[in-house]
Amino acid sequence: xxxxxxxxxxxxxxxxxxxxxxxxxxxxxxxxxxxxxxxxxxxxxxxxxxxxxxxxxxxxxxxxxxxxxxxxxxxxxxxxxxxxxxxxxxxxxxxxxxxxxxxxxxxxxxxxxxxxxxxxxxxxxxxxxxxxxxxxxxxxxxxxxxxxxxx
Amino acid sequence: xxxxxxxxxxxxxxxxxxxxxxxxxxxxxxxxxxxxxxxxxxxxxxxxxxxxxxxxxxxxxxxxxxxxxxxxxxxxxxxxxxxxxxxxxxxxxxxxxxxxxxxxxxxxxxxxxxxxxxxxxxxxxxxxxxxxxxxxxxxxxxxxxxxxxxxxxxxxxxxxxxxxxxx
Numbered sequence: 001x002x003x004x005x006x007x008x009x010x011x012x013x014x015x016x017x018x019x020x021x022x023x024x025x026x027x028x029x030x031x032x033x034x035x036x037x038x039x040x041x042x043x044x045x046x047x048x049x050x051x052x053x054x055x056x057x058x059x060x061x062x063x064x065x066x067x068x069x070x071x072x073x074x075x076x077x078x079x080x081x082x083x084x085x086x087x088x089x090x091x092x093x094x095x096x097x098x099x100x101x102x103x104x105x106x107x108x109x110x111x112x113x114x115x116x117x118x119x120x121x122x123x124x125x126x127x128x129x130x131x132x133x134x135x136x137x138x139x140x141x142x143x144x145x146x147x148x149x150x151x
Numbered sequence: 152x153x154x155x156x157x158x159x160x161x162x163x164x165x166x167x168x169x170x171x172x173x174x175x176x177x178x179x180x181x182x183x184x185x186x187x188x189x190x191x192x193x194x195x196x197x198x199x200x201x202x203x204x205x206x207x208x209x210x211x212x213x214x215x216x217x218x219x220x221x222x223x224x225x226x227x228x229x230x231x232x233x234x235x236x237x238x239x240x241x242x243x244x245x246x247x248x249x250x251x252x253x254x255x256x257x258x259x260x261x262x263x264x265x266x267x268x269x270x271x272x273x274x275x276x277x278x279x280x281x282x283x284x285x286x287x288x289x290x291x292x293x294x295x296x297x298x299x300x301x302x303x304x305x306x307x308x309x310x311x312x313x314x315x316x317x318x
Contacts, residue, residue: 017198028192028196029219032189032192033219033220070242070244071219071241071244072218072219074215074218074244074246075197078197078214078215079197082200083198083199086200086202087202089211089214089248089251090215091248092245092246092247093214093215093218093246094243095243095244095245096242097240097241097242097243100240142243142245
């Protein structure tokens with residue numbers, strides 16, 4: 001595995017993973033961060049939160065269905081990167097959220113290496129990463145910088 | 152509350168009003184203790200491979216896990232009070248690690264409102280808030296930094312037309 005990582009080069013594709021963020025997953029992630037309390041009830045009456053946990057509120061705000069908090073899409077890109085480069089350290093992840101990510105829909109998280117810098121003790125990869133929807137739209141995308149220590 | 156010309160605004164872009172007192176002010180917004188249980192749960196939920204650790208090696212927290220800890224309600228101190236802002240969406244985020252973050256670390260989180268500006272296009276006016284989120288360890292060292300953009304639709308006061316006075 002180490003060889004694959006250190007030999008990763010410009011043009012290499014990040015092996016795609018499928019990601020289907022359902023409501024239960026979203027709530028679990030929100031609970032982990034303290035965004036939801038232990039009873040899965042929303043804390044206080046923060047505007048904008050219910051679109052993630054309540055279908056009616058999401059529709060009233062103009063969404064087709066409940067959406068995924070934008071920042072959680074980045075976790076799918078992180079997962080794709082870390083599965084491919086388990087010993088790599090993501091030093092930077094910079095993403096633009098172009099359109100909402102819908103709960104229950106399946107997305108592909110993938111990317112491509114765009115640059116490589118060799119240093120004596122490590123390799124630095126610059127990687128374009130994105131989420132791909134079934135209709136080939138990319139609701140989120142950006143760049144990652146991953147360093148891999150030379151074994 | 153004061154009224155500000157949006158950065159880069161043109162004649163068709165309305166003025167936006169927000170709480171300028173918090174602009175560029177670092178606000179402490181909480182302490183995060185990265186417990187083993189939390190990191191394990193994050194790994195379980197995301198499917199990130201669990202690292203194989205050597206003897207005495209400390210487990211690093213997954214990078215984007217930090218991302219989870221600046222959800223909108225948590226990242227802010229005093230509110231921006233952006234006048235007229237309706238539905239807000241996260242427009243993007245950039246996270247940079249400055250030092251490894253390990254299981255068991257205690258991180259102090261700070262939020263700084265860096266910019267508020269508006270843009271007007273075919274679909275109307277949108278206002279953007281740009282926040283910087285800083286994570287410092289107990290020694291005060293910056294271990295991670297993030298930039299977070301929020302976009303709001305239909306904010307502000309409508310622009311003056313044909314010499315009409317702006318209120």
